[in-house]
Amino acid sequence: MTETQYxxxxxxEAGDSKARAGLLVENRVLPLDGDINSLIEHWDTTEGQLDSLAATAGQDTGLAAADVEILAPVEPAQVLQTGANYRKHVIDLAAAHREPGEDEEDVRAKTAAIMDKRAGQGTPYFFIGLPTAIASATDDLTLPSYSKSHDWELELAAVIGRTAFRVTPEEALDYVFGYTMVNDITTREFVFRKDMPAIGSDWYRAKNAPGFLPTGPLLVPAKFFGDPQDVQVTLKLNGKPMQDESTQDMIFGVAKLVSEASQIMPLRPGDLVLTGSPAGNGAHWGRLLQDGDVMEGTITGLGTQLIRCKDEVQP
Structure with a gap:
């Protein structure tokens, strides 16, 4: 018998401020007891119950998805973000920022060789985001008035299922509960501290404004998701494709990222590990986010984000 996917x-629900966890089976939402992190943490017992619930769901079961407000599917205590993790993206950046007189093809070839060596011998680049920046997959994105350089970065995110501390790459995926989608919004002009160049990047100011982590709409258990290294990441801006890349282009795959992240700090159930953004962000196109823009994000099997941008209104 084929297992019912969910x-x-x-x-x-309308008129209710209480957030609840639910099981989405086709277009029906079945309310669940307990918060999302408890369901994840106790998956050894909840999995069978949810499998059975999904198998008996019908068109009159639970609530119509269209009649409820879908929130961000996770409430992580920790958000780990990954930089420079798509090969083509890094090569494009190197070519765009080459020194005057440098041949573009030479820069691309040299950077490709460096990235291939890094994939075999290097380690991922992590930084920490704030859970307070998380928003839903349909919340409007307010573009802070202090900059005009806000950018998109659609990413696959792994959701940790049980405490992972110093796990190996070979066992790392056993600690992944499932996957969701995150648009890692970035204020480009704040990425590097111009007043203190020796310090380098300033991820706090660049990435943690309210709503800068649109997340979801779905949290898909790993057993239904398939191979995280073979899905397509696509972002359209006002209907035009800007990012469209396979996760095969990652320099470090999900297993390596989770393993390396766990070497320093224990990862807890519900935590997010973002896997980096593919080529095609606004800095590449020379076109950053503006008032009225609509971003449509999709990752294979994870639903659709639809984010409308609006300028911050000054009092």
Whole structure:
């Protein structure tokens, strides 16, 4: 018998401010007891219950998905973000920032060789994001008035299922509960501290404004997701494709990222590990986010984000 596939969501009913966890089966939301992190942490017992619930779901079961507000599907205590993890993206950046007189093809070839060596011998580049920046997959994105350099970066994110501390790459995926989608919004002019160049990057100012981590709509258990290294990441801006890349282009795959992240700090159930953004962000195109823009993000099997941008209104 074929197992009924489902995803986890968080939702609110109309007129109710309480967020609840739910099981999404086709277009129906089945309310669940307990918060999302408890369901993840106790998956050894909840999995069978949810499998059975999904198998008996019908068109009159639970609530119509169209009648509820779908929230961000996760409530992580920790958000780990990964920089420079797509080969083509890094090569494009190197070519765009080459020194005057440098041949573009030479720069691309040299950078490709460096990235191939890094994939075999190097380690991922992590930084920490704030969970307070998380928003839903349909919340409007307010573009802070202090800059005009806000950019998109659609990413696959792994959701940790049980405490992982110093796990190996070979066992790392056993600690992944499932996957969701995150658009890692970045204020480009704040990435590097111009007043203190020796310090380098300033990820706090660049990435943690309210709503700068649109997340979801779905949290898909790993057993339904398939190979995380073979899905397509696509972002359209006002209907035009800007990012469209396979996760095969990652320099470090999900297993390596989770393993390396766990070497320093224990990863807890519900934590997010973002896997980096493919080529095609606004800095590449010379076109950053503006008032009225609509971003449509999709990753194979993870639903659709639809984010409308609006300028911050000054009092």
């Amino acid at each position: 995803a986890l969501v968080r939702f609110q």
